[in-house]
Amino acid sequence: MNVTPFAILAALFIASAAAAQSSEAEAVDDAIACLQIEDAGERLACLEGAAKTLKVTRVVREEQTAAAKENEKANFGLAAADKPEQVAEAPKDFGDEAIADVRRDKDGKRIKSINAQVVEISLNSMGRATVSLDNGQVWRQLDSDDKKLHFGKRERLFTAKVKRSAFGNYMMTVNELHRTIRVRRIK
Known part of the structure; x- marks a missing residue:
């Protein structure tokens, strides 16, 4: 069996996500149990311990969410074959992409567009x-798109906005040219 570094990272991510969720649930249970302690000093010490655990699990969860957003941003526009394999974060999430409500919820959280500085344009x-x-x-303009981008002879900085269109395609607007072309991401 050939194990890639990505597979190892994905496994670690899943394990840490599961650990963070179980640790958070355990810390909440511990905090509730602390309320049963009659001695005020012991109760306070118990609650502080549970709060510290909750704080750590929150930081871990926030880091995981930020990493997932960065990954989505880095893979914006790539064809499914070029993207890393989607991995369920927990056994309960396995196959949920087939459920329409879950898919709609995830689609609602996806990045809709990006803005960036144009480094190079070639025709x-x-x-x-x-x-x-x-x-x-x-990004490469689709062969089926017959719109032309006309650049002046002088050097100029350009910016572009790439957004998803209704049918899963992508549209790029070169802001300074006020022109929109249909594109696909090649790298």
Whole structure:
């Protein structure tokens, strides 16, 4: 069996997420149990311990959420074959992407668009654009899109907005040119 570094990281992420959830639940249970202690000093010490555990689990959960958002941002626009395999975070989440309500909820939280500085634009012999952005993404104009981007002769800084369209495609607007083209991400 060939184990990739990504698989190891994914397993660690899942394990830490599960540990954070169980630790949080245990800390809440501990805090509730602390309320039964009659001695005020002991009760306070018990509650402080539970609060510290809750604080740590919250930090872990926030870091995991931030990492997931960064991962989504880095993979914005990539075809499914180019994206890392989606992994269920916990056994209870396995297969939930097939449930319409869950899918709608996840779609509602997805990034809808990005804005970036254009680093390089090149045109092929058919006049189709390939646009490199400062975030490392490279987008190519679809062959079926016949719109042309016209650049002046002088050097100019350009910015672009890439957004999802209704049918899962992507549209790029080069803001300074006031032109929108249909694109797909190639890198």
